[in-house]
Amino acid sequence: MGRSVTFIGAENIISPLGTTAEENYSKVLAGQSGIQEGRFLDRDGDLMPASTFPEKQSIHKLLKSCIEGSLAGLNREEFDNGRTLFILSSTKGDIEKLKDRDLPAASLQQLADQMGELVGAGKSITVSQACISGVLAMIMAHDLVVAGKYDSVLVAGSDLVSEFVHAGFHSLFAISGKPCRPYDKDRNGVSLGEAAASVVISKNASTFKSEPLDFLGGTSSNDANHISGPSRTGEGLVRSVTKTLKNSGLTSADIDFINAHGTATTFNDEMESIAFDRMEMNTTPLISLKGYFGHTLGAAGIIETAISLQSLRTNSVPVNIGYTEEGTSKTLNIVTDTLEKPLKRFLKTASGFGGCNASCIIQQHEL
């Protein structure tokens, strides 16, 4: 099957680490994390680490600023051709509105519509698929562009750190008392994070002011095992990555680095090690970015992809912050020193509640 390529770029990130993709990337390369101690008071009265903004944010304003940054990276006369779609990636949207019992204000469609209007998109929709929302939204964008239904899709993701989510993760004993440590022997849970991130996927490279990267699309797969625990054999992740590689006409040897999910829970990271081992990718350099941004839920797939777009642009891969000692039953090649070498392509993976998994491949633009 022929490989289908779209172009991806105009990435933007607004997080506690900065207000542009470049700024976020330079902080990440410098080993700075957005996760700070004592940022969130939990049910037991303990102050927990989280990656949060100094002041309370409105998800509307956050997304708006982020999207404006992406739009600034486009040639508008190319982008605004009436064949654009806007996809919002969010798990809970403006969920704090439930405190006021304002259900309509918590509506995801309302948020998507507002952002869609800002983008000037013909249509807006929300992908809400737990932690794989961001990756899945980009895959959906790619598929619709390849099918000729749209020329460009702006994908934006965001979630805020809320009492709603924090209390829920707390009841699952999934929150770490220290900044999270993906894949590490002493990992013991997630650090939550809030951010917004956006990218544009387009049929034409000329849509972008700066040269885009090539997006080869991706796939998703369900573990068919448990709604909140990952498959012990990494079944869904293996199936997704295998399909993604096959559909791109590539093998695991063609991947220069893996931008994995790595939430720092005992079970997720262990599952990933089993999955990557099954696919014989134990020596492929691998990182999770959750030590820098925390787990940003609906934003995760996009913010983490945006960072790796910067990696391709600069031929560098940052370290997996928080990792010191191997903590999974199968060996992974966790990046512990900044990689600086010519990079061709990366695999992005994500896994989420509901047993879902997604993966996609992005590579240097082939002229």
Next chain:
Amino acid sequence: MLASAAEGCSPKEFLREVYKDMSIDYVKFHKMDLLCKIGVVLSDALIRELSLDQKEALEEMAVVLNNSTSSLHSDVKHQASVEEGQSSPAIFVYTLPNIVVGEICIKHKIYGENLFLVSDAPATELLSDYAASLFATGKAKQCMVGWVDALDDKWSASLAIIQEGSTENSINSLEGIFSEAQGVLNN
């Protein structure tokens, strides 16, 4: 193939009846929230009607669902328990709309593509385009697609399984499916 669900009686009563009538016999059913129960009952009805060949290919079926209220039904319950100082993990795990996709996949051992879209009205065109794209790219040969929405006592649902190559994956056909969202369960 088409199945849709009725409004009118209490969702709980309706589901309890249907569960018995259909002899679903699935212990995990009772732990599910309303959205998932509806999705599981309807998807069961559809899957039973598949041909032997189609059932054998079930593990690669795509499940693409859509609603407008996301998981608000469970969100409200979770929020209430958070405010009382007690958070229930069994409620929290249902505060994501895609869990209904997960429950269907778990019950029927489906490893295929997943997608959950949230929109005010059925995203008929996007769902149709996406299903067509799944078929065209070889990512799926059959696709369960539809609308499953539940908030308190208001609920509507309409599901279908469309096969690659059949004329059913046209917008007209999907529109027909969604307009029947207040029809009667066919089994």
Next chain:
Amino acid sequence: MENLKQELKNFIVTHLNLEEMTAADIQDDDPLFGDGLGLDSIDALELIVMLEKEYNIKVRDPEKGKAIFQSVNSLAEFVQAQAE
């Protein structure tokens, strides 16, 4: 102790939404997890919430839950021990 066990069985049925079951269906030494009642990891976490809500007992380490929730017997022993 018998009253406590009965009470615990009732709480198990109500807290875990075991609709097709009553307290009478649960034997004192039935394994609650695995093949017994077929409870899963989320149920274990719910039982931790139940202990806090009904008995004001806080289990901070879910791994410890495995031993505590083996059966109604072990659960009753644990609750009794906390009260002393």
